Amino acid sequence: MAQPMGLTLDDIVFDEATPEQQRIALELRAEACTNPHEFIERERHLTQHELTRSDCRQWVLYLKGYPRQIIASCEAIRQKILVSDGTARESYGYTIRHVFTTPVWRRLGMAAYLLRYVKERMDEDSECSVFFSDSGREYYTGLGWLAYQGKQANLILLSLPQSPPLTPIDSPPQTPGEGPRPRAPSFSYRPTGRADAVTVDLLRLEDLPLLCKQDNYQLSARFRDMPSGKKTHVAFAPTYARLEWQLARAEFDAVKMTGKSITYKGAKTGNSRSWLYWAHDIPAKKLRILRIVHGVECQTKAQKVADTQVLLEAALAEAKEWGLPRVVLWNPDEDVITGCKAVGNRNTASVKVVFDQQMGGCVPSLRWKPSEPGVPVRVIEWEDNYGYCLP
Numbered sequence: 001m002a003q004p005m006g007l008t009l010d011d012i013v014f015d016e017a018t019p020e021q022q023r024i025a026l027e028l029r030a031e032a033c034t035n036p037h038e039f040i041e042r043e044r045h046l047t048q049h050e051l052t053r054s055d056c057r058q059w060v061l062y063l064k065g066y067p068r069q070i071i072a073s074c075e076a077i078r079q080k081i082l083v084s085d086g087t088a089r090e091s092y093g094y095t096i097r098h099v100f101t102t103p104v105w106r107r108l109g110m111a112a113y114l115l116r117y118v119k120e121r122m123d124e125d126s127e128c129s130v131f132f133s134d135s136g137r138e139y140y141t142g143l144g145w146l147a148y149q150g151k152q153a154n155l156i157l158l159s160l161p162q163s164p165p166l167t168p169i170d171s172p173p174q175t176p177g178e179g180p181r182p183r184a185p186s187f188s189y190r191p192t193g194r195a196d197a198v199t200v201d202l203l204r205l206e207d208l209p210l211l212c213k214q215d216n217y218q219l220s221a222r223f224r225d226m227p228s229g230k231k232t233h234v235a236f237a238p239t240y241a242r243l244e245w246q247l248a249r250a251e252f253d254a255v256k257m258t259g260k261s262i263t264y265k266g267a268k269t270g271n272s273r274s275w276l277y278w279a280h281d282i283p284a285k286k287l288r289i290l291r292i293v294h295g296v297e298c299q300t301k302a303q304k305v306a307d308t309q310v311l312l313e314a315a316l317a318e319a320k321e322w323g324l325p326r327v328v329l330w331n332p333d334e335d336v337i338t339g340c341k342a343v344g345n346r347n348t349a350s351v352k353v354v355f356d357q358q359m360g361g362c363v364p365s366l367r368w369k370p371s372e373p374g375v376p377v378r379v380i381e382w383e384d385n386y387g388y389c390l391p
Contacts, residue, residue: 007108010064014117017058017073025060025073029100042252051245052077059121061114072110074099074118077391078126080237082220085378086228090220093236094122094129097391115143123369128234128380131365132390145365148382153340154354155316155327199270200314203277205247208265211275212240215293219384232368235383238291243277243388246290250279257282258322266290267314273298274307277388278315280322287319289329290388292336301335308339309346316343316351330387362390 017025026043030036046052055078061071076094083091096118101110122129131145141147203211215238226233236242247265254262268275277290292311294304315327332340337355344353368380 012071012113013062013064013067014114015060015062016121017060018067021060021062021067021070021073022058024068025058025070025100028070028073028102029098032100038256042249042256045252046245046249049245049248050241051079055079057121059114059118061110070102071105072099072101072114074111074114076118076122076129079242080239081128082223082235082237082383083127083232084223084226084234085232088220088224088226090237092126093234094126095236095389095391096129096131112139112143119144119367127369129367130236130389131367132362133365134362140365143367145367146380147363147365148385149357149363150331150385152356153329153332153337154356155312155340155343156352156354157316157320157325157327158350158352198310200310201268201270201272202264202314202318203266203268203275204263205244205265207268208243208277209240211268211293212238212243214295215291218293218296223383230378231381232378233381233383234366234368236389238384238388243290246279246388246390247277250281253282254280264318267311267318269307269310271297273303274311276311276315278318278327279387280324282322282324285324285326287315287322287324287327288387288390289315289327291384291386292329292332294335301338304335305338305342308336309342312339312343313347316347328387331385364389 026040027036030039033039047056056075057078058073058075060073063069063071074096075098076096078092078094081091081093083089099111099115119129129145131140133140219235219238223233223235247262251262254260262280265279266275266277272295274292274294276292279288279290281288289312292308294307298304298307312327319325319327329336329340332355340353340355344351364382364385366380366382371378
């Protein structure tokens with residue numbers, strides 16, 4: 001293993017972070033933020049949620065004999081994955097976040113040195129790990145994480161009027177002078193350009209556990225039905241813990257930046273045939289679609305396109321209410337792409353649909369645990385690389 005410039009192996013200690021080292025590393029990362037106090041408050045808040053309460057590990061490099069002198073640090077969240085490589089099974093993978101080098105130690109190869117050890121630790125109890133980075137793609141590829149370039153759909157609101165693009169047709173008229181009336185969790189909507197009403201139920205947090213359970217069951221069944229071949233298919237399980245963690249972060253930012261709490265976390269068709277989850281990204285001024293799910297009853301292309309369209313129009317209504325100028329979703333499949341285009345075609349004066357390769361500046365990268373000697377290397381196919389995967 002190559003030694004960093006200016007330091008020897010005897011100068012550096014790699015280990016899992018102690019509580020004190022975790023605190024110091026957090027404070028060092030916060031110094032690089034616009035609002036250090038708020039960053040620390042948010043990160044500590046997230047540690048209280050299921051996803052990071054038990055399966056989040058933090059590693060550090062520090063100067064030998066000086067455990068408070070943190071050179072570099074990172075954390076990784078261990079989560080359930082689904083794998084199909086001739087047989088379907090459940091396993092574990094890590095999502096790496098907050099790779100950080102203390103400024104005085106930068107440009108000395110410290111992060112790479114740290115990650116070489118982190119890989120070894122993660123390989124002990126997982127099969128893969130993923131990164132999301134807006135820079136250094138070649139850097140991480142050199143360390144073993146292969147970039148998976150994808151597509152992003154952007155539904156851009158051309159204006160932000162008071163009235164939403166979907167009009168509630170079963171709500172009584174508002175009395176002049178009356179204050180804003182809280183929305184009901186269920187609406188009958190008349191999508192723009194359609195004479196018939198479509199029922200859309202808006203989802204609260206308490207609605208998600210059952211939907212996540214159904215979603216995971218369907219995804220597991222899909223993996224069991226995958227034909228054997230030369231590829232290994234992998235997907236991060238869309239568990240409630242994973243979604244709830246992202247929604248908790250969105251809620252924290254929303255309250256801090258707007259003073260408002262987020263009521264609705266997604267939408268489903270009235271017949272419960274399809275649904276989606278969303279997260280309000282207030283700092284980035286967008287509504288992120290975490291995942292679109294078509295249930296077993298939604299089998300035809302026409303059904304999937306129609307459901308996608310009405311759900312995305314509900315998302316646009318939510319974005320307008322929050323003053324967010326765009327709705328974004330990662331790696332839409334053919335049916336979802338068609339649904340996106342249908343939204344744009346039906347709302348030409350108010351919505352512009354754009355597809356690009358940017359993934360919001362976050363390039364996902366995946367590393368698979370090295371094969372045993374003599375075992376052929378397989379192509380890794382990352383399934384369902386959607387917004388819910390983002391740490």
